[in-house]
Amino acid sequence: MDRRTFLKSAALVTGAGMIARNPLLAAKSAPGVVIVKNGSPREMVARALEMLGGISQFVSEGDYILLKPNISWDRRPEYAATSNPELVAAVVRLCLDAGARKVLIVDNTCNDARRCYKNTQIPEYAEKAGADVRFVRDSHFVDTKIPGATSLEHWLIHAEVFKVDKIINLPILKHHSLPGLTIGFKNMMGLLGGNRGRIHRPFAENIVDINRVIVADLTIVDAIRVLRRNGPSGGNLNDVEEMNTLIVGTDRVLVDAWSARIFGTDPESMDYLKLAHAAGMGEIDTHKFPAQQYNF
Amino acid sequence: MKKIQKTTLRRTVQLLFLGLFILTVLQAGYPFQPWIPPELFLWADPLAALATQIAGRFFDPVFLIALLVLLSPLLFGRAFCGWICPLGTTIDISDRLFTKKKNRSTRRYRPLKSILLITIFFFALLGVQISWYLDPLPILWRSLGIFGMSFFYLVTDGILSGLYDLNLLTDTVLNLQDSISIRFFPLGTPTFTNLFLPFLIFITILALRKISRRFWCRNLCPLGALLGLLSKFSPFQRIVAEKACTSCAVCQKKCKMDAIEDDYIHTEKSECILCLDCQEDCPTDAIRYGFRAPLAMRSATDLSRRSFIGAGIAALLGTGFLSLSALNPHKTDRRLRPPGALPEDDFMERCIRCGECMRICATSGACLQMVFLETGLEGLLTPVSKYRLGYCEYNCNLCGQICPTKAIQPIELAEKQKVKIGTAFFLTDRCIPYRLNENCIVCEEHCPLPEKAIKLKEEEYEDLATGEKRLIGYPYVEPDLCIGCGICENKCPLEGEAGIIVTREGEERYRL
Numbered sequence: 001m002d003r004r005t006f007l008k009s010a011a012l013v014t015g016a017g018m019i020a021r022n023p024l025l026a027a028k029s030a031p032g033v034v035i036v037k038n039g040s041p042r043e044m045v046a047r048a049l050e051m052l053g054g055i056s057q058f059v060s061e062g063d064y065i066l067l068k069p070n071i072s073w074d075r076r077p078e079y080a081a082t083s084n085p086e087l088v089a090a091v092v093r094l095c096l097d098a099g100a101r102k103v104l105i106v107d108n109t110c111n112d113a114r115r116c117y118k119n120t121q122i123p124e125y126a127e128k129a130g131a132d133v134r135f136v137r138d139s140h141f142v143d144t145k146i147p148g149a150t151s152l153e154h155w156l157i158h159a160e161v162f163k164v165d166k167i168i169n170l171p172i173l174k175h176h177s178l179p180g181l182t183i184g185f186k187n188m189m190g191l192l193g194g195n196r197g198r199i200h201r202p203f204a205e206n207i208v209d210i211n212r213v214i215v216a217d218l219t220i221v222d223a224i225r226v227l228r229r230n231g232p233s234g235g236n237l238n239d240v241e242e243m244n245t246l247i248v249g250t251d252r253v254l255v256d257a258w259s260a261r262i263f264g265t266d267p268e269s270m271d272y273l274k275l276a277h278a279a280g281m282g283e284i285d286t287h288k289f290p291a292q293q294y295n296f
Numbered sequence: 297m298k299k300i301q302k303t304t305l306r307r308t309v310q311l312l313f314l315g316l317f318i319l320t321v322l323q324a325g326y327p328f329q330p331w332i333p334p335e336l337f338l339w340a341d342p343l344a345a346l347a348t349q350i351a352g353r354f355f356d357p358v359f360l361i362a363l364l365v366l367l368s369p370l371l372f373g374r375a376f377c378g379w380i381c382p383l384g385t386t387i388d389i390s391d392r393l394f395t396k397k398k399n400r401s402t403r404r405y406r407p408l409k410s411i412l413l414i415t416i417f418f419f420a421l422l423g424v425q426i427s428w429y430l431d432p433l434p435i436l437w438r439s440l441g442i443f444g445m446s447f448f449y450l451v452t453d454g455i456l457s458g459l460y461d462l463n464l465l466t467d468t469v470l471n472l473q474d475s476i477s478i479r480f481f482p483l484g485t486p487t488f489t490n491l492f493l494p495f496l497i498f499i500t501i502l503a504l505r506k507i508s509r510r511f512w513c514r515n516l517c518p519l520g521a522l523l524g525l526l527s528k529f530s531p532f533q534r535i536v537a538e539k540a541c542t543s544c545a546v547c548q549k550k551c552k553m554d555a556i557e558d559d560y561i562h563t564e565k566s567e568c569i570l571c572l573d574c575q576e577d578c579p580t581d582a583i584r585y586g587f588r589a590p591l592a593m594r595s596a597t598d599l600s601r602r603s604f605i606g607a608g609i610a611a612l613l614g615t616g617f618l619s620l621s622a623l624n625p626h627k628t629d630r631r632l633r634p635p636g637a638l639p640e641d642d643f644m645e646r647c648i649r650c651g652e653c654m655r656i657c658a659t660s661g662a663c664l665q666m667v668f669l670e671t672g673l674e675g676l677l678t679p680v681s682k683y684r685l686g687y688c689e690y691n692c693n694l695c696g697q698i699c700p701t702k703a704i705q706p707i708e709l710a711e712k713q714k715v716k717i718g719t720a721f722f723l724t725d726r727c728i729p730y731r732l733n734e735n736c737i738v739c740e741e742h743c744p745l746p747e748k749a750i751k752l753k754e755e756e757y758e759d760l761a762t763g764e765k766r767l768i769g770y771p772y773v774e775p776d777l778c779i780g781c782g783i784c785e786n787k788c789p790l791e792g793e794a795g796i797i798v799t800r801e802g803e804e805r806y807r808l
Binding site: 132139140176200202 | 326327453457460461467470473474477478485689690691692728734735736737738740741742743744745746747748752769787788789791
């Protein structure tokens, strides 16, 4: 290496470092996805957020945070139909430690909410960590216009979505027969009211439309236990694979795309991801945008 | 002052038992960890115990509690009616709150309740249980448990939702709403069909006050008649000091039960509910209550031979009428019974329409519904699963855990998850993929079985108009896997009738 090359690369590294340290620039210019493997849920999420520049990138002093895990089904955590409760608790603690004023957890469940909230163990863990866990009710949803919608002009959306400072999406990676997989985009259905079965038609357009108005600032995909078949409700432990992985990032499309890749599905085969990419919501090409990886 | 204390004591006891009754109603929730059995008052109900066990030809030791109540008149007459019966207390409360009507004598209607009682027994002997129509304890249980709680929920949730909309006390409101949810109802507004009939029965019982005090207890209540039978042997009774009595008639005019004879000295013991009011009202303190050797005397509950035979004939005709109007259960395929339900005949003989199963149903106020005439005249107000309103939660077996007469058997969860309530069928004229050749999968996605009973058959569809080709998942049911829980029918996104329905095909009833 001659002196010129050295100086050039030194300048580049310093510049890159400065860009990386600037949250505004870092979040927008370089869509970062990190993949962390083989740690405890707590270690993995802490590590992932560190790699993305620290929790302070996402949570400011006094923020009101909406955390959206998947509590949809009346299943115990080991069935991998719902988000990992330890992971949820870890995220709640990180937010509160970073100065969040309040962390709200809600989900419009598919099974009886009382059963889902009990058997998924998410409320139990999250409340211990300091979160406010709430049931949803019909009266909590407001009919909301969706600007730029191509299919779903308006829908009933949880009122708190519009009151919070930040939204953190915490889906679990699962098999699902319609899009093939359910990851971050579909998890937002838990903030909708009304006859949600209607959303399935046309699925890709509608799921993209709801993510136009419910914008997650950070997506943490739980691939600790992954439901490979009979999703999204599961119920058979033989369908569950321990992958011990988190996929974390701010680019919603890219996070879902990388999660699909980890699952073994080509993101380009998933209609909603293509649509979301075309709508400028994020990057889909996992080859062009590699993920930073860390293995414990 | 001592006298006042006695009626105050009685009122306190009444309120305590009403409170206990309400507590039993409140036990029916999720998670189901009762510290008083919700069935307590129904197990203690001798009318329900006798009518169901005679009609259903079975013995359940839990009804030995009812024996205590049945034999209590041998010591204390109809004290159960005056001190314990929560419907009696409800009538007394509504009396104080809503009416200042005169108290008329209704003596000539007295035998009515005995005729009703004996008719119920004749029916039971012929294998038909009709006691539920007039049994005060199931009447009150379903009144409080079903529409009482629903009204409570509507009002409180209405107020709280209003506050939430106005952004007032948001945290407090959400906390309160959640504690109501946890204890009483899940999400959304409880929906109960055919509420008007039980509501009408309840309101009529209270409205009979227009005629007299405790008109129901005096003339109609078959449980009162049953307890009255042994009351004439009760040693504890109203005792009047004849010398002190001035025949002022205050006691007779005010008597809730019209139990005081025209000489103001003698009491009709099969009517007297030992409320002690007359002791308090007597201006000369001539009345006291105490033990005295019971003189067997003619009782107002004694029936003439004519009414006895009449009741027998009525039961015979009624049973015949019911069996003639019974629907063939194998052909009327939409009447789905909860998992663990006994075969239809046994089920009908045991079901006392208390509403406990509907109250505790996981999707409370939705899945289990009271039917009107859909299951025949005999099946009036029995629970039927209405899957367009709710569905049977895969991990729930609470209806069987709570049924006081075991019309729905208390089966283990693992067993319940295998019981076939019915089988799902696609209506391909309605179902979205079949009709519109578009993907839907909502039913498949919700199917709770470890191996889904709804599967997708992927086929390429070519739109003839545009030439566009697309891959469609056409759903179909594996009948051997399907347990008929109905979540598919419930969640089908179509408006009105679903594209998939559950019928009684393959239904399994619990065999004793």
